[in-house]
Amino acid sequence: MTPKKPKVYNQAWAGYYDMWGKTESPWRPNKNDIAFCEKMIKDILKKEKSPKALIFGSTPEIRDLLAKYEIETTVVDVNPTMKKAMDKLMKRKNPKEKLTIDNWLSVKLPEEYFDLVFSDGPLCNIALNTWVKFINNINGSLKKEGLFYLAAWVYQIRNPWRFGDLIAKYKKDPAYFKDFKNRIWSLHRLYQEPGLYNRKKKEFYFKGITKGLEELIRKGVINKIDFGKLQWMKDEDMSSYVEIAFDNIRENDNFLRQFYTIKEIYTDRSHPIMAFRRDYVLKKK
Numbered sequence: 001m002t003p004k005k006p007k008v009y010n011q012a013w014a015g016y017y018d019m020w021g022k023t024e025s026p027w028r029p030n031k032n033d034i035a036f037c038e039k040m041i042k043d044i045l046k047k048e049k050s051p052k053a054l055i056f057g058s059t060p061e062i063r064d065l066l067a068k069y070e071i072e073t074t075v076v077d078v079n080p081t082m083k084k085a086m087d088k089l090m091k092r093k094n095p096k097e098k099l100t101i102d103n104w105l106s107v108k109l110p111e112e113y114f115d116l117v118f119s120d121g122p123l124c125n126i127a128l129n130t131w132v133k134f135i136n137n138i139n140g141s142l143k144k145e146g147l148f149y150l151a152a153w154v155y156q157i158r159n160p161w162r163f164g165d166l167i168a169k170y171k172k173d174p175a176y177f178k179d180f181k182n183r184i185w186s187l188h189r190l191y192q193e194p195g196l197y198n199r200k201k202k203e204f205y206f207k208g209i210t211k212g213l214e215e216l217i218r219k220g221v222i223n224k225i226d227f228g229k230l231q232w233m234k235d236e237d238m239s240s241y242v243e244i245a246f247d248n249i250r251e252n253d254n255f256l257r258q259f260y261t262i263k264e265i266y267t268d269r270s271h272p273i274m275a276f277r278r279d280y281v282l283k284k285k
């Protein structure tokens, strides 16, 4: 008997699922962020019995929430494997959800059709010079009275670290770095180290962290085990990851005010890294 061929499965799919499954707030909405979204849905439901929703991204927590209210939902994501992976993280099924595989920047959407639009941290995935295009695309499809939930990251850090501060903390209190939030907070505090944050492009390069830590291995300050413990995602190579975000809250708010009236803002401050996340309810101008 010929042995069964080993099962082939899509590595990228598994990788995205595993990675996102291990990520926490602020990179995924927590229950407070979802409560904030739910309030916005309830406000719309008072006026519109069968609202139409659009999600840019595949955020499982928001799709679960829309499934709870059985809201007709269009999900737009460029990456079908990511969408499938996010399905695995969902708790409900929405028979009224449909997927469009397309780019947020070029997808053709019906005009002034949606009552609710959601996007969880989309801007950190697209270049700064495409943000206006992204917004115009959303606004074209959003009804005049519709609401847009946007989660945005802002790297406003008052007490930055150098690599030396990171290592001093690690040597003194290695257990601190077991917590995902402490780890990513510590790494983002390095943003003033050369090569980590490009203020003009508003880009944060994870390869700068990897490079800095590798340099410390070469110098014998840390070893490879320490390196693994200090990574953003433990044991995951995140060096190709780039995040785009303003480093100033006012700048971020003012950028949005060009296009929207800000109806509400929510920021969970239970951990310093949480303050990176600003949840907005926006109404187009």
Ligand SMILES: C[S@@+](CC[C@H](N)C(=O)[O-])C[C@H]1O[C@@H](n2cnc3c(N)ncnc32)[C@H](O)[C@@H]1O
Residues within 6 Å of the ligand: 027, 056, 057, 058, 059, 060, 076, 077, 078, 079, 082, 083, 102, 103, 104, 105, 120, 121, 125, 126
């Ligand atoms: C880092 S993942 C995080 C998941 C994201 N927070 C969400 O909830 O969907 C970013 C997601 O945005 C999608 N994405 C990034 N840029 C995109 C674009 N220009 N058009 C459509 N989808 C995009 C990716 O395929 C992926 O699903």
